[in-house]
Amino acid sequence: MTQKLTPKQKALVINLDSSIYGTFAEIGAGQETVRHFFRAGGASQTIAKAMSAYDKDFSDAIYGKEVKNRYVTQTRLRKMLRYEVSLIEERLERETNPGKRFFSYANTVTTINFDKTSKGHGWVGIRFQSHQKEEYNEIVLHVKFVENDATLQQETLGYLGVNLIYGAYHYADNPRKLIESLYDDIALDKLEIDMIDFSGPTFRYVENRLMSLQLVKLGMTEAVIFNSEGNNMLPANVLYKKNIFAVRGSFRPVTLVNIDMFENGLELFTKDANCAKEETEVLFEITIANLRAFGDIDERDFLDRVDILAKLGYNILISNFSEYYRMVDYFATFTNKFIGVAMGVNNLLDVFDEEYYKNLSGGILEAFGKFFRKDMRVYLYPYKDQTTGELLDSNNLKVNTNLKELYKYFKINNRIVDIENYNPAYSEIYSREILKKIANNESGWEDKLPEGVAEMIKERSMFGYKEEVTYEEFK
Structure with missing residues (x-):
């Protein structure tokens, strides 16, 4: 196993590579990244310019004004990256700089405030060339600081910047390794990366949804979101001050039951929240535990599931939230509006199983305090027992004896609402x-899926589907 380089060693390797040349533009937390390159030595052939456009008016004069005067945004970061690269191209002749691979590194961040009510967050990115004559690539990521001291956050940001620049030039052919290397010399509990995006010719075959999956899989964040177009989304942008309605499932594949649960649950939710569907963010959630249900995560299987959800037009949440209360608690960090969760009877029985909460000092009561919070409701879809044929809903499901009164309390107070308008x-x-049936190439499953899904499964041989080949076709 090769030993990992320290930030100083990484900076020195970059400095000693005569082909790498670029600029640093850092806003909001000092010049924490570039100082590593200055201190490592040999920076004169690497650093074209280092700046901190900290004052807003001066920053606006360089990069232009931002909508609503928001400076810690992805838009601002990409403007910085592209502006700085354009200056290099404008001011340096390629003929007199043969073999140079230009780059611009930038960050725009806000660290923890004085009252420690906001931990701080930021955008970090690099625009770079893998080869002199190649178009530029970009790696952009969003970070949330966890440490409770501004100086420590600045140091962590500096390490991250060095790791990103080194990774761009040494691990671009292996994005998974690049992502892992971002935490070199940084503990997982110091920093959260909840969004990453790769673009450019070097990354033309990179599937950004798989890169998002890596963030959750490696513990770099608890959850990621991408939309129906397959674009990685910043959770804060999607969920901030929104009504949120979530449906959890394996979606392997999406069935008419899933859609019936979602549509009828959403109908009830919008009435209870007194809001329009357009004012509600809908998420179909898949947990890492679900993806690992059959062993290691099968990335093809993962993409098959999310591709079907995307075809149906839904945003997708991939999370580390094995327990429902953690998902609701996560949503509550972004909004104080209504939260709704649609689930089946079996899932609600799991919610009322004390075994899931042994790791909590307050046990099931602590979990319920986070789950059944103000303005949160469960929309319960009935389940027909395959053995007895009995239809189970909130009125006849059986929870443990010691939890019956607690269950009654939530039901009486309309925190558990039956979806009555379901399709029998x-x-x-x-x-x-x-x-x-899909795996065994049997018929009779197609009409149990939403329109167009069966055709998609057959066309792409999803979930083990194998098209029958007749003797005539084989010949």
Whole structure:
């Protein structure tokens, strides 16, 4: 196993590479990244310019004004990166600088405030050339600071910047390794990276949704969001001050039951929240635990699931939240508006299982305090028992004896609401049976999925589907 380089060693390697040449523009937390390159030595052939356009008026004069005077944004970062690269190209002749691979590194951040009510966050990125004659690539990421001291946050930011620049030039052919290297000399509990985006010719085959998955898988963040176009989204931008309605499932594949639960649950939610559907952020959530249900995460299987959800037009949340209360608690960090969760009876029974909360000092009561918070409701979809044929809903499901009164309290106070307008014809649809039929190339599953999904599964041979080949076709 090769030993990891320190930030100083990484900076020196970059400085000693005569082909690498660029600028540093850092806003909001000093010049924490570039100082590593100055201190490492040999920086004169690497650093074209280092600046901190800290004053807003001066920064506006360089990069232009921002909508609503928001400076810690992805838009601002990309403006900085592209402006600085354009200056290099404008001011340096390629003929007199043969072999140079230009770059611009930038960050725009806000560290923890004086009252420690806002931990701080920021955008960090690099625009660079892998080869002199190649178009530029970009790596952009969003970070949330966890440390409670501004100086420590600045030091962490400096390490991250060095890791990013080194990774761009040494691990561009292996984005997974590049992502892992971002935490070299940084403990996971110091910094959270909740969004990353790769673009440019070097990354033309990189699937950014898989890169998002890596962030959750490696513990760099608890959750990531991407939209139906496959673009990684900043969770804060998607969820901030929104009504949130979530549906958790394996979606392997999405069935008419999932859609019926979602549509009827959302209908009830918008009435309870007194809001329009357009004012509500809808998320289909898949947990890492679900993706690992059959062993290691199968990335093809992961993409198959999210591609189907994307085809149906939904935003997708990938999370580390095995327990429902953690998901709701996460949403509550972004909004104080209504939160709704649609689930089946079996899932609600899990919520009322004390075994899931042994790691909490307050046990199930602590979990319920976070889950059944103000303006949060469960929308319960009935389940037909395959053995007995009994239809289970909130009125006849059986929770542990010691939790019956607690359950009654939540039900009486309308924190658990039955989805009554469900389609009874869907009560015989079970995703496991559908999966078995798909894998065994049996018929009779197609009409149990939303329109267009069966065709997609067949075209792309998803979930083990194999098209039958006739003897005539084989010949």
